[in-house]
Amino acid sequence: MTQIAFIKKADQPTNGQIQDTIQKLGYDFKILSGLEKQIDQDGLECSINGHQTYFETYVDTADNVIADHEADWINPDLTNHDTAISFNWGADFAAGACIGLISIALIDHSNALVYYMDDQMKYTRDLLLADTPQFLTELNKQSNRHSNQQVPVKPKPTNTQTKNTLWDRIKNIFR
Numbered sequence: 001m002t003q004i005a006f007i008k009k010a011d012q013p014t015n016g017q018i019q020d021t022i023q024k025l026g027y028d029f030k031i032l033s034g035l036e037k038q039i040d041q042d043g044l045e046c047s048i049n050g051h052q053t054y055f056e057t058y059v060d061t062a063d064n065v066i067a068d069h070e071a072d073w074i075n076p077d078l079t080n081h082d083t084a085i086s087f088n089w090g091a092d093f094a095a096g097a098c099i100g101l102i103s104i105a106l107i108d109h110s111n112a113l114v115y116y117m118d119d120q121m122k123y124t125r126d127l128l129l130a131d132t133p134q135f136l137t138e139l140n141k142q143s144n145r146h147s148n149q150q151v152p153v154k155p156k157p158t159n160t161q162t163k164n165t166l167w168d169r170i171k172n173i174f175r
Contacts, residue, residue, distance in 0.1 A: 001090070001096075001116075001118055002069075002086060002088050002116075002117040003086075003103065003115065003116050003123075004065060004069075004085065004114070004117060005084070005085045005087075005102075005103050005110075005112040005114045006062050006065075006077075006078055006084050006112060006113045006114075007083050007085065007106060007110040007112045008080050008081055008082060008111070009083040011109065011111070012039070012083065012106075012109075013105065013106070013109040013110065014035065014036060014038055015031045015034050015035045015038065015044075016036060017105070017109060018106070019031045019035060021104075021109065022101045022102070022104070022105055025101070027048065027101060028048065028049045028050065029046065029047070029048050029098065029101055030047045031044060031045070032045040032046060032047060032052070033045060039059065039102075040057065040059055041058060042057070043055060043056045044057055044098075046094075046098040048097045048101070048136070051094040051139060052094070053092055053098060055089040055092070055095040055098070056087070056089070057085060057086065057087055057088075058085070058086040058088070059084070060083075060084055061082060061083065061084065062081055062082055062083060062084045064084075065084035065086060071115070071117065074115060077113050077122070078113065081113055087102070093136075093139035094135075094139055096135045097135035097136055100128045100135065101132060103128050104125055104129065114128065
C-alpha cells in the first residue's frame, strides 16, 4: 500500500516535531529513533499504543513521483509542493495508523496534500482523523486474537532419571 504526502521541502518538520504534534492529539505515539532528523529514505520505526512497527519511506521530487505512479490527476492540486514523501507498508494496522497520524502532522506543519495511491484518493485531515480509530480497533482485535491463540509452554522435565520407553529411545535416535 502506498500513501504519498506532497509538501514544500522548506516546510518539512523534524521527526521530533511530528511526534510532538501527534502526542498533542492524544495518541500514544513514538518515533523510535532519529527525532532530530527529517523523514528520509531510511524508513521509520514507530510505535502506537505500545505496538512497534516499521514501514518504508522514500523522498523524491514531486514531478518524479507523479511520473513514476502515472498520477497526472494530482498535478492540478500541486502549487508549491516540490517534494513527495512516500509511505509503503503491507497488512499492518499499526503501520497504517502511524502513517495516517504522520500525514496529519505533515498537513499541520507543511500544508501537505495526501493521497492514497492504490485507490487514487485524496485524503483530508478529517478523513485521516476518522480512519485512525478504525486502524486502532483492528490492531486491538488482531492483538487479542494472537494473545488468545498462544498456548502455554509446558516445561520439559529436568529430572534426568525419567523413564524412557522404547519408543522414546527410538525417537531420540532419529532426531
